[in-house]
Amino acid sequence: xxxxxxxxxxxxxxxxxxxxxxxxxxxxxxxxxxxxxxxxxxxxxxxxxxxxxxxxxxxxxxxxxxxxxxxxxxxxxxxxxxxxxxxxxxxxxxxxxxxxxxxxxxxxxxxxxxxxxxxxxxxxxxxxxxxxxxxxxxxxxxxxxxxxxxxxxxxxxxxxxxxxxxxxxxxxxxxxxxxxxxxxxxxxxxxxxxxxxxxxxxxxxxxxxxxxxxxxxxxxxxxxxxxxxxxxxxxxxxxxxxxxxxxxxxxxxxxxxxxxxxxxxxxxxxxxxxxxxxxxxxxxxxxxxxxxxxxxxxxxxxxxxxxxxxxxxxxxxxxxxxxxxxxxxxxxxxxxxxxxxxxxxxxxxxxxxxxxxxxxxxxxxxxxxxxxxxxxxxxxxxxxxxxxxxxxxxxxxxxxxxxxxxxxxxxxxxxxxxxxxxxxxxxxxxxxxxxxxxxxxxxxxxxxxxxxxxxxxxxxxxxxxxxxxxxxxxxxxxxxxxxxxxxxxxxxxxxxxxxxxxxxxxxxxxxxxxxxxxxxxxxxxxxxxxxxxxxxxxxxxxxxxxxxxxxxxxxxxxxxxxxxxxx
Numbered sequence: 001x002x003x004x005x006x007x008x009x010x011x012x013x014x015x016x017x018x019x020x021x022x023x024x025x026x027x028x029x030x031x032x033x034x035x036x037x038x039x040x041x042x043x044x045x046x047x048x049x050x051x052x053x054x055x056x057x058x059x060x061x062x063x064x065x066x067x068x069x070x071x072x073x074x075x076x077x078x079x080x081x082x083x084x085x086x087x088x089x090x091x092x093x094x095x096x097x098x099x100x101x102x103x104x105x106x107x108x109x110x111x112x113x114x115x116x117x118x119x120x121x122x123x124x125x126x127x128x129x130x131x132x133x134x135x136x137x138x139x140x141x142x143x144x145x146x147x148x149x150x151x152x153x154x155x156x157x158x159x160x161x162x163x164x165x166x167x168x169x170x171x172x173x174x175x176x177x178x179x180x181x182x183x184x185x186x187x188x189x190x191x192x193x194x195x196x197x198x199x200x201x202x203x204x205x206x207x208x209x210x211x212x213x214x215x216x217x218x219x220x221x222x223x224x225x226x227x228x229x230x231x232x233x234x235x236x237x238x239x240x241x242x243x244x245x246x247x248x249x250x251x252x253x254x255x256x257x258x259x260x261x262x263x264x265x266x267x268x269x270x271x272x273x274x275x276x277x278x279x280x281x282x283x284x285x286x287x288x289x290x291x292x293x294x295x296x297x298x299x300x301x302x303x304x305x306x307x308x309x310x311x312x313x314x315x316x317x318x319x320x321x322x323x324x325x326x327x328x329x330x331x332x333x334x335x336x337x338x339x340x341x342x343x344x345x346x347x348x349x350x351x352x353x354x355x356x357x358x359x360x361x362x363x364x365x366x367x368x369x370x371x372x373x374x375x376x377x378x379x380x381x382x383x384x385x386x387x388x389x390x391x392x393x394x395x396x397x398x399x400x401x402x403x404x405x406x407x408x409x410x411x412x413x414x415x416x417x418x419x420x421x422x423x424x425x426x427x428x429x430x431x432x433x434x435x436x437x438x439x440x441x442x443x444x445x446x447x448x449x450x451x452x453x454x455x456x457x458x459x460x461x462x463x464x465x466x467x468x469x470x471x472x473x474x475x476x477x478x479x480x481x482x483x484x485x486x487x488x489x490x491x492x493x494x495x496x497x498x499x500x501x502x503x504x505x506x507x508x509x510x511x512x513x514x515x516x517x518x519x520x521x522x523x524x525x526x527x528x529x530x531x532x533x534x535x536x537x538x539x540x541x542x543x544x545x546x547x548x549x550x551x552x553x554x555x556x557x558x559x560x561x562x563x564x565x566x567x
Contacts, residue, residue: 009176012139012142012145015182019150023188027053028043028077029060029064029441033080033108056466057437058080061079062103063095063438064076070101071442071445073191076101082109086109086128097132108168109123112140112171129165133162135152139172145172145177147181152166154185154193157191158193159314160312195333203328207342210240211349217245218243223332224288228333229337230420234258235336240343241351241355244258244260244262245278256415259359265301269410270297270563272566273361273365275301296321311328311332372559379551384532385482386409389414392537398442403432408561437463437466440475453480456488467519467547470545471544477546478536482552483550485508486505486506491505492555496564513547521547526551
């Protein structure tokens with residue numbers, strides 16, 4: 001029995017609070033509603049260590065839980081009411097699930113006996129969430145809450161991590177549960193829980209394949225970071241002197257300043273210079289990534305027919321897009337350790353000259369960037385903003401970018417000098433409005449670390465209401481808005497693929513600094529490149545929330561690192 005439970009029974013709402021507490025939950029992001037009242041009352045009356053953070057939108061609550069999970073290594077928890085609240089919370093769940101991030105959404109619901117009688121906010125929550133989550137249930141009885149919560153945490157944190165949804169009808173919240181059933185497996189408080197290692201024979205086959213190659217290249221995704229295998233990865237890279245490229249999610253697996261790391265490859269953040277390395281490979285080792293459309297530029301690089309070794313905790317991704325010579329189903333860290341052990345006993349071990357091979361293309365990549373980053377053009381080039389930001393921020397700063405204007409630039413050019421999850425974008429589904437909310441979760445989960453959130457003005461319009469949340473909490477987040485009055489990604493696509501036939505992508509400019517100040521956020525507006533450094537430094541050094549509104553070059557006029565536009 002959890003400490004403090006002295007009664008023979010408890011309500012379902014109280015059981016939910018106690019089960020979250022038993023799983024080590026310390027923060028919940030959410031928004032109130034009529035059907036959530038018993039749950040809120042239980043949070044009010046019970047003695048616990050859970051902080052509830054009131055948000056202004058259920059989408060934001062889910063994105064906050066996502067950012068929180070990425071920096072803490074613990075499941076993120078969000079909650080919302082029935083009806084519209086459940087539909088709003090959904091985008092964050094699908095993003096987290098496809099990004100292998102454990103986020104639990106608890107949505108209250110109408111009473112079980114009122115179903116089918118047209119109560120207000122009735123919705124088939126189980127049917128709605130089923131295809132979008134790793135685990136999904138609408139709880140029908142209060143005494144089923146402990147088992148169901150345990151199942152949700154077990155599913156979220158084991159194997160390939162993912163999201164979960166629990167529907168909590170209001171009469172179930174009011175029902176009776178047994179306090180003696182309140183317990184949790186402490187392994188499920190973090191992820192990945194119970195990682196599984198590889199088959200030794202398959203590891204030997206993978207090493208055989210790698211050592212038989214002329215010039216192998218590793219493309220690493222987020223799986224190594226999720227498994228906390230960065231040190232093991234670096235050791236393997238240096239043992240083999242093998243060239244490394246990363247996906248967007250794989251940034252932070254190895255310092256991008258490492259001589260063997262070319263940086264991000266693919267259609268978003270990749271460049272012709274980085275693609276060269278993949279094209280030169282006669283064998284590609286995918287580690288902890290799904291070899292999806294962005295990483296491979298629509299499965300063109302590596303070319304079909306390239307020899308493939310694929311290591312992933314999810315057997316479903318192996319062989320899904322490429323004929324695979326050796327597939328290793330394993331937690332990434334355990335697989336890396338097994339490969340190192342196998343190599344230590346091999347007389348045929350060799351090195352591949354990866355650092356030397358990437359030296360020239362990497363130099364050319366940065367020379368081209370430096371030319372643009374030093375430009376005095378106005379509107380301000382995004383390259384100049386990224387270069388200035390990189391100079392000003394410490395290496396432990398957390399940078400979160402929306403998938404529009406910021407993503408390709410931070411992926412290609414915000415060079416990470418350390419390992420771990422300190423930079424990311426929501427690239428699974430690419431919904432706008434993510435970065436502002438996810439940065440809140442990151443700031444709550446990593447107090448003391450500087451958090452910077454980058455977005456276009458389109459994304460700002462999706463989520464600016466959360467500036468009130470940030471101001472209320474006094475979080476020292478710096479928001480950067482690339483202001484160009486356009487849905488730039490779409491306009492750039494209309495330019496390159498549709499002959500510049502621009503349709504319904506431009507909108508009027510907003511004074512984002514004035515909006516931020518109306519919410520109580522300190523703000524600057526920058527139009528002159530010469531003022532950029534001072535404004536960004538002042539914002540970063542400000543002890544509370546801050547925003548810099550930068551009048552920026554639109555993507556359709558820029559040289560963004562996006563392969564379809566470069567071509």
